[in-house]
Amino acid sequence: MNKIQNALEEIKRGCAEIIDEPRIEKLLTNYYENGENYFVKAGFDPTAPDLHLGHYVLIHKLATFQRFGGIVQFIIGDFTASIGDPTGKSETRKILNKEDILKNATTYKEQIFKILDKDKTNIVFNSKWLYELGIDGLISLASNMTVARMLERDDFSKRYKSNTPIAISEFTYPLLQGYDSVYLKSDIELGGTDQKFNLLVGRTLQKVYNVGKEQSVLMMPILDGLDGVQKMSKSLNNYVGLQDEANEMFAKLMSISDDLMWEYYNLLSIKNANEINQMKEDVKNEKLHPKKAKEDFAKEIVDRFHSDGDGEKAREEFNSIFQKKELPSDIKEVEIEDGTWIAKAIVIAKLESSTSAVRRLIKQNALKIDDIALNDENLKLKQGIYNIKLGKKRFVKLKVI
RNA sequence: GGUGAGUUACUCAAGUGGCCAAAGAGGGCAGACUGUAAAUCUGCUGGUUUUACCUUCGAAAGUUCGAAUCUUUCACUCACCA
Numbered sequence A: 001m002n003k004i005q006n007a008l009e010e011i012k013r014g015c016a017e018i019i020d021e022p023r024i025e026k027l028l029t030n031y032y033e034n035g036e037n038y039f040v041k042a043g044f045d046p047t048a049p050d051l052h053l054g055h056y057v058l059i060h061k062l063a064t065f066q067r068f069g070g071i072v073q074f075i076i077g078d079f080t081a082s083i084g085d086p087t088g089k090s091e092t093r094k095i096l097n098k099e100d101i102l103k104n105a106t107t108y109k110e111q112i113f114k115i116l117d118k119d120k121t122n123i124v125f126n127s128k129w130l131y132e133l134g135i136d137g138l139i140s141l142a143s144n145m146t147v148a149r150m151l152e153r154d155d156f157s158k159r160y161k162s163n164t165p166i167a168i169s170e171f172t173y174p175l176l177q178g179y180d181s182v183y184l185k186s187d188i189e190l191g192g193t194d195q196k197f198n199l200l201v202g203r204t205l206q207k208v209y210n211v212g213k214e215q216s217v218l219m220m221p222i223l224d225g226l227d228g229v230q231k232m233s234k235s236l237n238n239y240v241g242l243q244d245e246a247n248e249m250f251a252k253l254m255s256i257s258d259d260l261m262w263e264y265y266n267l268l269s270i271k272n273a274n275e276i277n278q279m280k281e282d283v284k285n286e287k288l289h290p291k292k293a294k295e296d297f298a299k300e301i302v303d304r305f306h307s308d309g310d311g312e313k314a315r316e317e318f319n320s321i322f323q324k325k326e327l328p329s330d331i332k333e334v335e336i337e338d339g340t341w342i343a344k345a346i347v348i349a350k351l352e353s354s355t356s357a358v359r360r361l362i363k364q365n366a367l368k369i370d371d372i373a374l375n376d377e378n379l380k381l382k383q384g385i386y387n388i389k390l391g392k393k394r395f396v397k398l399k400v401i
Numbered sequence B: 001g002g003u004g005a006g007u008u009a010c011u012c013a014a015g016u017g018g019c020c021a022a023a024g025a026g027g028g029c030a031g032a033c034u035g036u037a038a039a040u041c042u043g044c045u046g047g048u049u050u051u052a053c054c055u056u057c058g059a060a061a062g063u064u065c066g067a068a069u070c071u072u073u074c075a076c077u078c079a080c081c082a
Helices: A003-012 A021-034 A053-067 A098-112 A127-142 A147-152 A154-161 A168-184 A193-208 A246-254 A258-268 A273-284 A290-305 A310-322 A342-348 A355-363
Strands: A017-019 A038-044 A070-076 A121-125 A188-192 A216-220 A333-336 A367-369 A384-390 A394-400
Touching: A003 A021, A003 A053, A017 A021, A017 A193, A021 A038, A021 A188, A021 A216, A038 A053, A038 A168, A053 A070, A053 A188, A053 A216, A053 A258, A070 A098, A070 A168, A098 A121, A121 A127, A127 A168, A147 A154, A147 A168, A168 A193, A188 A193, A193 A216, A246 A290, A246 A310, A258 A273, A258 A290, A273 A290, A290 A310, A333 A342, A342 A355, A355 A367
Parallel strands: A038 A070, A038 A188, A070 A121, A188 A216, A333 A394
Antiparallel strands: A017 A216, A367 A384, A384 A394
């Protein structure tokens, strides 16, 4: 296999759909024969302060392109964030204020260079050219799209049918994202499969505005969240943040289902397809315990976002807590007054939000003091130190003084 | 602008004067079983030292012994017409 074919294989790995693949091949050929680079665009709305593993699927693919001559156009959608991408949303998104957007954007910059090559990355803010577009520009931009076509979009049509409001501003979102491609003269745009409509608008607009090229589109599957049901997102609290502390990151990854683990391997591991298939086979034949496979994956990810060896440390901590049922090493300590009612103390320690909830948990044998289940919900704490375990995951050390 | 329909807990959704802290489903939490996996079974899922009381059904005011339920005003959403 020659270099070009090899590069193409790497690029295609794990991706869901490619539109205009021959064009990508031409760009690669041109790179290898003439040393000419090309532009790969991906946009991120700075709507949350940090990125999670779901975003990493795309960023990883951008890094792959950088290895084969791609110059990354990393768009921080500061302007479009103020509209709110309607993709996958069932209702109009809240509009963020400027300060939050800028703050988030700064954190983004810090995080992506854990992965991307600085010399081959242009970070750009789309407010730069979208402000210049002006009202007349916007109107002529909007004349390139019909309401009927907009309503072809699955999420719009669903909302329309179910009588959920759609703001006109949301219709402008795909247009503005598409205009980014016009302004930047992108060759390839990356996005999730849910972005298909927006990505295709980019192609259409490049043609209308005579950019002289129509971008190829490469779509990656959407990473499922830890629950394995909905896509990974901060608001659903089923995400692994890139900045998560090592032990937490490890524990979160261990909680995914076995089926989902293969999906994660496929989209996030540096292991190649053959290795992954071999593991899958071994698990099936019971040569490899699925828990071991999951640990290896969790270790790989923790090592990548922290430093080498942190994954192994996290694994040891994890097993000591959950296998040997020991307490975590960095357990939170809270001081409590003598004679405090146990339920009140748990609320003070912020393990639960109400004493009613704690009462219920006590009735369900979920509260353990020094590893012994408490059955007296009226208990008042006397002086001393108590290790409290609430359910499987919540711990606190109470110092009663 | 006109006409009609609607707004119930985290989400969907029942309830149309008292038996309503409000059915059911999903989600979540907990217990059992496990590999803190999945699946399954069981229980819980407004608050308060809790056989009781307090605050909730878009907002406010009213009718009533008693209101999620009836009346009025307001806000918001949707459909049709313009």
